[in-house]
Amino acid sequence: MEDFVTVRGMVIKHxxxxxxxxxxxxxxxxxxxxxxFARGARKPAAKLSGSVxxxxxxxxKLFAGxxxxxxxxxxxxxxxxxxxxxxxxxxxxxxxxELASYYTRENVEDTELLNLLYISLKALLNENIPNKLxxxxxxxxxxQIEGEYPGVPENMELMDSTRYAIDYIVRTPLEKLYSFNxxxxxxxxxxxxxxxxxxxxxxxxxxSLEMLEAF
Numbered sequence: 001m002e003d004f005v006t007v008r009g010m011v012i013k014h015x016x017x018x019x020x021x022x023x024x025x026x027x028x029x030x031x032x033x034x035x036x037f038a039r040g041a042r043k044p045a046a047k048l049s050g051s052v053x054x055x056x057x058x059x060x061k062l063f064a065g066x067x068x069x070x071x072x073x074x075x076x077x078x079x080x081x082x083x084x085x086x087x088x089x090x091x092x093x094x095x096x097x098e099l100a101s102y103y104t105r106e107n108v109e110d111t112e113l114l115n116l117l118y119i120s121l122k123a124l125l126n127e128n129i130p131n132k133l134x135x136x137x138x139x140x141x142x143x144q145i146e147g148e149y150p151g152v153p154e155n156m157e158l159m160d161s162t163r164y165a166i167d168y169i170v171r172t173p174l175e176k177l178y179s180f181n182x183x184x185x186x187x188x189x190x191x192x193x194x195x196x197x198x199x200x201x202x203x204x205x206x207x208s209l210e211m212l213e214a215f
Contacts, residue, residue, distance in 0.1 A: 003064045004072065007031055009114060010057040012097040016042065024052040024071065026060060027100055027117065032108040036062055036069035048074055054097060055080040057118060078118075082125040089124045091215045092131050095208040096120055096138055102202065103146050112145050115174055123178040130181075136190040137177060139198060140169045148201055153193060162189040 009028035017023045022038040041048040051058075051074035058076035062069040083090035100117045104110050120138040123129050143149040152158065152166055165182055182190065 005031075005062050005064050005069075006059060007034070007062060008059050010097075010117065011052055011054050012101050013054055014038075014052050020046075022048075022052045025101065027104055027110075027114055028060075029111040029114050030109050032106050032110055033101060033104040034062075034069055034106060036060070036071045038071045041071075050079075051076050053079070055083060055093060055121065080121055080125070086125070088131060088215060091208070091212045092124050092135055093121050095135070095206065095212050096124075098206050098208040099139070099142060099202075102204075102206070103142060110145075112174070113142060116141055116145060116177075119174055119178065126178070128181075129178055130187065132191060133182060133187055134178065136187070136194045137169050139194045140166060140190075141174075141177060143197055143201065144170045150197070150200070153196055156189075156193070156196075158189055158193075159186060161186045162193075165190060166193065 007026065007028040007030065009026045011024050012027045012033070014022045014024040017037070020040045020042045022041045024036055024038055026034050026036060028034055038048045038052045040046045041052055043049065048071060052071065056074070056076050057078045057080070058074060060071055061073040063072050080093070083093055096117060100113060103113060116138065120134060123134045123137075124131055140149070149170060152163055161182065165180070165186060168180065169177070
């Protein structure tokens with residue numbers, strides 16, 4: 001009997017392989033980060049065409065081979081098409097995908113981080129929240145979810161409003177995470193805190209961050 005599995009998750013990157021195939025990295029709720037082939041998906045009329053692009057979120061039916069997965073079906077719930085008209089948002093979103101890829105591991109459940117990624121991408125498309133604030137919230141909350149949040153930097157002079165914002169990010173459930181805004185002064189301090197955390201805990205350069213900074 002053929003061995004099929006169904007996973008729910010988001011495509012965080014893909015690359016060409018063979019003449020017409022994609023190989024996709026999918027961040028799943030219960031299996032962590034997995035790699036799966038999408039046979040013939042680069043053909044315009046292919047069944048999986050457009051379903052294994054970065055940001056595609058949905059349910060994927062996979063054939064589990066001896067050494068690899070192959071995508072059989074994809075039911076995409078959200079393509080995040082808004083990023084096609086929003087270059088800045090897409091740059092931030094690409095950074096979010098790369099950071100999620102850094103944290104997640106194969107065959108390790110990480111549902112909360114996947115949920116954070118999803119709501120953070122949606123927040124980037126919300127014109128009422130600055131992208132820089134979404135980025136700071138995403139980075140700080142990801143640290144907390146992954147058990148690496150070190151507390152407020154002791155050697156920084158921060159406004160009380162900044163300390164309150166950091167505490168709110170760490171303690172607030174995901175469904176209420178993007179329900180506030182801050183002043184420019186507080187945002188500048190949050191960005192500095194996020195930079196300190198990233199330089200301390202991320203042990204390799206992030207290509208998407210270089211692109212975002214250039215943008």
